[in-house]
Amino acid sequence: MPIKLEQVSFVYAEGSPFQQHALKDINLTINDGEFVGIIGQTGSGKSTLVQMLNGLLKPTSGTVTVNGLVTTAKGVKLKSLRQEVGLVFQFAEHQLFAESVAADVAFGPLNQGVPALELASRVDSAILTVGLPLEIKQRSPFELSGGQMRRVAIAGVLAMNPKVLILDEPTAGLDPRGRDEILARIRELHRERGITVILVSHSMEDVARLVDRLVVMHEGQVIHDAPPREVFAHGAALKAIGLGVPQATEVLQLLRQRGWAVPEVALTLEEARQAIAQAFGERRARA
Amino acid sequence: MSFKQNITLGQYLPGSSAVHRLDPRTKLLMSFSFIMVLFIVRGGWVTYGILGLAALLTILTAKLPLGMVARGLRPILIILSLTIVLHIFSTREGVVLFRWWFLAVYSGGINQGLLLAARLVLLVLSTSVLTLTTSPIALTDAIEYVLKPFKRVGLPAHELAMMMTIALRFIPTLIEEAEKIMKAQLARGADFESGGLMKRAKALLPLLIPLFISAFRRADELAMAMEARCYRGGDSRTKFKVLRYTMLDSYAWVLFAALSALALYVSYL
Numbered sequence A: 001m002p003i004k005l006e007q008v009s010f011v012y013a014e015g016s017p018f019q020q021h022a023l024k025d026i027n028l029t030i031n032d033g034e035f036v037g038i039i040g041q042t043g044s045g046k047s048t049l050v051q052m053l054n055g056l057l058k059p060t061s062g063t064v065t066v067n068g069l070v071t072t073a074k075g076v077k078l079k080s081l082r083q084e085v086g087l088v089f090q091f092a093e094h095q096l097f098a099e100s101v102a103a104d105v106a107f108g109p110l111n112q113g114v115p116a117l118e119l120a121s122r123v124d125s126a127i128l129t130v131g132l133p134l135e136i137k138q139r140s141p142f143e144l145s146g147g148q149m150r151r152v153a154i155a156g157v158l159a160m161n162p163k164v165l166i167l168d169e170p171t172a173g174l175d176p177r178g179r180d181e182i183l184a185r186i187r188e189l190h191r192e193r194g195i196t197v198i199l200v201s202h203s204m205e206d207v208a209r210l211v212d213r214l215v216v217m218h219e220g221q222v223i224h225d226a227p228p229r230e231v232f233a234h235g236a237a238l239k240a241i242g243l244g245v246p247q248a249t250e251v252l253q254l255l256r257q258r259g260w261a262v263p264e265v266a267l268t269l270e271e272a273r274q275a276i277a278q279a280f281g282e283r284r285a286r287a
Numbered sequence B: 001m002s003f004k005q006n007i008t009l010g011q012y013l014p015g016s017s018a019v020h021r022l023d024p025r026t027k028l029l030m031s032f033s034f035i036m037v038l039f040i041v042r043g044g045w046v047t048y049g050i051l052g053l054a055a056l057l058t059i060l061t062a063k064l065p066l067g068m069v070a071r072g073l074r075p076i077l078i079i080l081s082l083t084i085v086l087h088i089f090s091t092r093e094g095v096v097l098f099r100w101w102f103l104a105v106y107s108g109g110i111n112q113g114l115l116l117a118a119r120l121v122l123l124v125l126s127t128s129v130l131t132l133t134t135s136p137i138a139l140t141d142a143i144e145y146v147l148k149p150f151k152r153v154g155l156p157a158h159e160l161a162m163m164m165t166i167a168l169r170f171i172p173t174l175i176e177e178a179e180k181i182m183k184a185q186l187a188r189g190a191d192f193e194s195g196g197l198m199k200r201a202k203a204l205l206p207l208l209i210p211l212f213i214s215a216f217r218r219a220d221e222l223a224m225a226m227e228a229r230c231y232r233g234g235d236s237r238t239k240f241k242v243l244r245y246t247m248l249d250s251y252a253w254v255l256f257a258a259l260s261a262l263a264l265y266v267s268y269l
Helices: A046-052 A078-084 A101-112 A116-129 A133-138 A148-156 A175-192 A202-210 A228-232 A233-241 A247-257 A269-286 B024-040 B046-062 B066-071 B074-090 B109-135 B136-153 B157-187 B197-203 B203-226 B248-269
Strands: A003-012 A018-029 A034-039 A060-066 A085-088 A164-169 A195-202 A214-218 A223-228 B096-100 B104-105
Touching: A003 A046, A018 A046, A018 B096, A034 A046, A034 A202, A046 A164, A046 A195, A046 A269, A078 A085, A078 A101, A085 A148, A101 A116, A101 A133, A101 B096, A116 A133, A116 A247, A133 B096, A148 A164, A164 A175, A175 A195, A175 A202, A202 A228, A202 A247, A202 B074, A214 A228, A223 A228, A223 B096, A228 A233, A233 A247, A247 A269, A269 B024, B024 B046, B024 B136, B046 B109, B046 B248, B066 B109, B074 B104, B074 B109, B096 B109, B104 B109, B109 B136, B136 B157, B157 B203, B197 B203
Parallel strands: A034 A195, A034 A214, A085 A164, A164 A195
Antiparallel strands: A003 A018, A003 A060, A214 A223, B096 B104
């Protein structure tokens, strides 16, 4: 399911005084099995961009091609496209509606026409995948905690067995533990099932540890598209657009400014610790 | 897949034209008076021409994009065509223009239908110019002021105005929310557009239930936030933006009175 965007632009409320350019001339290709992070400030166009990928929004100009299908083409089956490209929205728990967790998770597969026999196993496996116990199935989704509701909503998309999974700010508003658990589950999912994962976030810390490729958006344009290490090397430029780098990288960059021989980028705390310990050791050996 | 663009009625378009700067009370009472005049005058093309010209002048002075004002008329399109058709077939005056089976079209019918349609268009125009040039907050302030005299007979003017402000404030929020939930369910393969009436009504449940839940949650949070800021209703509350009547309002009234008098004079001549 490769996804290809060519010269994609999108204008909100075209022709009215509220007209707004949300995307400008975006060229992007996402290949099978990639783990891509899309990062940018609020209003940078990242949510608009991901809605292009399953045909919920169609570009004002340019083309979006998913698995060889152009979303703007006439008579294209968007419903089947949406089953292949699962999209978990921001604050996904706001979409829950059914009387039980099981019924809510089954909503997507039922729309797909999955037979009853397979349905039960799909629901179970989706619930387990997001790290919830099966006992939760008969409970009302509205009596769960915020983090649990979010996971039920993600399970609802996973139950459709998408080949591409897009998550828009899946950890927004969760406590650190809930955040870590969800991110760990997403990483597992990518490793075990080999599906393409696109993670939208404004938190550098979250994406730094997870993704292989980082797309940085600013005012509707892609300004960086590279592995996180390369992107974070542009610390000052990222700060100029209000984004910044992970704390581990920031510490190293500040140390470098003071003449310490440490690498420019560290993605995790552990990596930074080792780099600093090494530099410290070298300096002591020289003294 | 966007509702927002289609809703012009009740939308405010910020600006700094003379019409925007009028006291909201002036605009409220003037649109109300305009509608009264519209109903008092005897229908005639010259009269409606004068009133239409007044409306057009206001729209031009306010620098409203004509396309947007026209789009505000779209919701009444069905009523409009229904009125015209009903009048065409039910009026039996003037010359017979056309006869088919038991139906006959008289020239008077067409005239009547079109006149009534013009009246409806002017009516909607005046209200949409009011809401397009007046911020919802200013408008409810004006309504509160106008309703004040009825307080003596127990009308909760302030509470009504506050309820209206809140309702108006949350229309775009709820529309946005509805759009978001709709997209989320579409992404899960929901189908809102095909099937019979029952199937479609059922398909709306995954949209309506989350929408209601979030509306209640918002109401709860808002009530709490208002209480936390010591909101206790109207009596001792002062205004942040005090309404001020200026010379501009006087000019507007003079102009309005002149045009209405002219329209009335022409129609009863």
